[in-house]
Amino acid sequence: MRSHKTNSGKAREWFPFLLPFLCFYVVFMALPVLWSFSLSFQQGGLLGGTFYVGFQNYRSVWDDQVFLTALRNTAYYTVLVIPTIMVFSLFLAMMINQMHRLQNFVKACIFLPLLSSAVPLAIVWKALFTPGREGPLNYLVGLIGISPQNWLANPALVIPSIVLFEIWRGFGFWTLVFLGGLDTIPKTLYEAAEIDGAGIWGRFRNITVPLLKPTFLFLAVMGVIWNFQLFDAVYMLTYGGPGYSSYSIVWYVYRNAFHFEKLGYAATMGIVLLVLILLLTGFQRRVMEGK
Amino acid sequence: MQRQRFTSRSRKKHLSFGYILLHAIPIFIAIVTIFPFIFMGLISLQNTYFISGNPTRWIPRPPTIGTFLHVIQESQFIRWTGNSLLVAIAVTILVLLMHSMAGYIFAKKLFPYRDIIFTLILAGIMVPRAVTIVPAFLIMRNLGLLNTYPGLVFYPLAIPIGVFLMRQFMYSIPDELLHAAKIDGCSEMGAFFRVVLPLSKPALAVLGIYTFMEQWRDFLWPLVVATRESMKTLPVGLSTFHTEFRTNFGIQMAAALLSVLPILIVFLFFQRYFIKGLTAGALKE
Numbered sequence: 001m002r003s004h005k006t007n008s009g010k011a012r013e014w015f016p017f018l019l020p021f022l023c024f025y026v027v028f029m030a031l032p033v034l035w036s037f038s039l040s041f042q043q044g045g046l047l048g049g050t051f052y053v054g055f056q057n058y059r060s061v062w063d064d065q066v067f068l069t070a071l072r073n074t075a076y077y078t079v080l081v082i083p084t085i086m087v088f089s090l091f092l093a094m095m096i097n098q099m100h101r102l103q104n105f106v107k108a109c110i111f112l113p114l115l116s117s118a119v120p121l122a123i124v125w126k127a128l129f130t131p132g133r134e135g136p137l138n139y140l141v142g143l144i145g146i147s148p149q150n151w152l153a154n155p156a157l158v159i160p161s162i163v164l165f166e167i168w169r170g171f172g173f174w175t176l177v178f179l180g181g182l183d184t185i186p187k188t189l190y191e192a193a194e195i196d197g198a199g200i201w202g203r204f205r206n207i208t209v210p211l212l213k214p215t216f217l218f219l220a221v222m223g224v225i226w227n228f229q230l231f232d233a234v235y236m237l238t239y240g241g242p243g244y245s246s247y248s249i250v251w252y253v254y255r256n257a258f259h260f261e262k263l264g265y266a267a268t269m270g271i272v273l274l275v276l277i278l279l280l281t282g283f284q285r286r287v288m289e290g291k
Numbered sequence: 292m293q294r295q296r297f298t299s300r301s302r303k304k305h306l307s308f309g310y311i312l313l314h315a316i317p318i319f320i321a322i323v324t325i326f327p328f329i330f331m332g333l334i335s336l337q338n339t340y341f342i343s344g345n346p347t348r349w350i351p352r353p354p355t356i357g358t359f360l361h362v363i364q365e366s367q368f369i370r371w372t373g374n375s376l377l378v379a380i381a382v383t384i385l386v387l388l389m390h391s392m393a394g395y396i397f398a399k400k401l402f403p404y405r406d407i408i409f410t411l412i413l414a415g416i417m418v419p420r421a422v423t424i425v426p427a428f429l430i431m432r433n434l435g436l437l438n439t440y441p442g443l444v445f446y447p448l449a450i451p452i453g454v455f456l457m458r459q460f461m462y463s464i465p466d467e468l469l470h471a472a473k474i475d476g477c478s479e480m481g482a483f484f485r486v487v488l489p490l491s492k493p494a495l496a497v498l499g500i501y502t503f504m505e506q507w508r509d510f511l512w513p514l515v516v517a518t519r520e521s522m523k524t525l526p527v528g529l530s531t532f533h534t535e536f537r538t539n540f541g542i543q544m545a546a547a548l549l550s551v552l553p554i555l556i557v558f559l560f561f562q563r564y565f566i567k568g569l570t571a572g573a574l575k576e
Contacts, residue, residue: 013479014400021393021454028427028449029415035426046429095317102318108562109321112328114569115554117508117526120547123533124331127342127540136330139344168324176570229419232510236530250421250511257425258515270422277417 033274040268045261057268067269070247073159077248078227080163081170086219089171093178094208107179110172118169122236125165126152129237152238155245162233162246169233174219181215182208217288221281228277249273328551335359335544342540358545362532367520368549371528376553378443378513378524379506385444386453386502387495394457395487399469409458415451420511423449428515438519446512447505453498460494461487500568507554525550 040057044050061067096106113121128136131150138148151161185207193203209216230248238246240255249269257266334342336354343349362368397409427446428437436442464487472482488495513524523531529550533543558565 011400011402014396017392017479017483018396021389021448024389024445024448025412025415025451027430028446029418029423029451032423032426032430033418035429036422039426092317092320095313098313099317101314104562106317106321107566108558109325111558111562111566111569112325112555115504115558115565116551117510119510119526119529119533120331120550121327123529123543123547124327127334127543128327128330130342130344134342134344136342136344136346142344168327172324173569176566180570225417225419229421231421235510235514236533250419253421253425254511257428263425266425267422270419270425273419274417274422277419281417 036267036270039264039266040271042264042267043262045263046258047261050264053264057265061265061268061272066244066247067249067252069244070249070252073246074228074230074248077159077163077166077230078224080160081166081227082220082223084163085167085171085174086216086223088167089174090178090212092171093175093182094204096175097179097182107176110175112172113169114172118232119236121169122165122233125168126237129161153242155242158238158242158246162230162237165233165237166227166230177219178212178215181212185211213288217285220284220288224280224284225277228273228280331544331548331551334540335548336541338539338541340538340540355541358539358541359549361542362546362549366532366546367523367528368532368546370521371523371525372550372553374440374443374517374523375507375525378440379503381440381444382447382506383499383503385448387499389448390451390453390498391457391461391488391491391495392483393454394459395461395483397454398458398461399464399466412451413455415449416455424511424515427512431516436516438517438522440522442516443513443522443524446516447509453502456498456501457491457494460491464490496564497568500564504565504569 039050041052041054042050043053043057092110096103099106129151130136130138131148131153132138133142133148135148135151137151142148149157151157189207189211190203193207198206229250231250231254234240234246234248234251235254240247240251250273253266253269253273256262256269330346330349333349333351335358336351336356338355338357397405431437431442431446434442436445468486468490469482472486477485508526509524510526510530513527514530517523517527520528529546532546
């Protein structure tokens, strides 16, 4: 597939094809990344302008308890979301794949949350999370004997509550991606294994998992990239509260840049986030491709 | 594939316990998933400051559409919907055009450092919005584009997923076709629009739906760049409206439902394309 003949023609003729995208890429991607890097060595805000302070932001970021809390929250959130959603979606996809009836009904239902931004969905969930005996979610857990919880105002429960919301909002996507992956596995492989006497577990371990490796890798890498950028749910459900209990990195960046007049500091944390994502996804790739 | 599924089915006994469970679990999950939407629909039909945990008490008696009228009259809801549609459609058209042109060049033309340049561009997928959003805001401010449509539209054009998808697809277009077009007297431009684009229709459809949905659902960038009431997109407008009417559950749910409704109707007609389009980013290698 990679062998192409020289179909280059005259660069003068085809370069204009590249130009429009390149312009937008340079102005709204490349330039902002470099600018952010430069801002990370400055202090000041949107109104008063900025000045250089050297490495000071990078030093103070590690002494900032709020940043460390935001970092911890984001990591905790990601660690809860990714394994849960991956296992859940994989098994759901395997079941949907075997269904003979109502397959499209199930697909349409799990797709519904993907149609909307987080905002209306969060409005609904905020009502479901209503504290006290009359909250719908409390009514539900009451049926199995759990006392009413203050889901979004209890520091210990607020991240798991956001996790619940985000899993509900996102698992449809993961399931559909797994379904796409399962579709690429030839059914004859399973039949051959069955004839050879492989059980369900053996077929799962020796056929499904190895052949889904590209799907796992894609979801694991993109899952980190997406979930490390947790913002919408925090903005809508908790505004970072109670206290700093649900501050995420992007939330704290947003607050610093647009509410606290600390552009440079926001940029520094953005760069730290970028480095973290690059390290983590690089590590994931190495581990999963090495296997 | 479909055929093989049928043959393997006929070997199994039909109403075994496993067979029922295999269907019951996904259907149960599906119903639980749409439950919040049902809740939203039922509560939106009543003007209420209280909700009950007991689902039997969600049935509106009597139902009212006053909540919906209130949302439309008391906010710029129609305007926000229009803004969202306009921005999403503009971004989609521009992405389809510009990203397919760029994807074509990276797929079919040879030039120095091509692969390095492409890898650099692709790295843009990994860059969190939190990094680019502050400088992009400053750039927009300097250009005088805050609270304008170009301000809303330009920023997402830089996200390179479309270039990647189109390049992957256009690899598979045979070079012979392009040569033939040249021999028949087509210019570069002509070959692209008469040969390459028509052959890329499936990829364009997928990319189009993907882009539209991403744009329709986007929150952070519009939140930052459009602060004037009349320039807000639907999610941003809804988020401020929500804080004003926090106490009336009926009005809140009506607003949420109204914001989901247009896309929901489109989805019911084009379900299959949506599922393909939204998982497009996963079509790797």
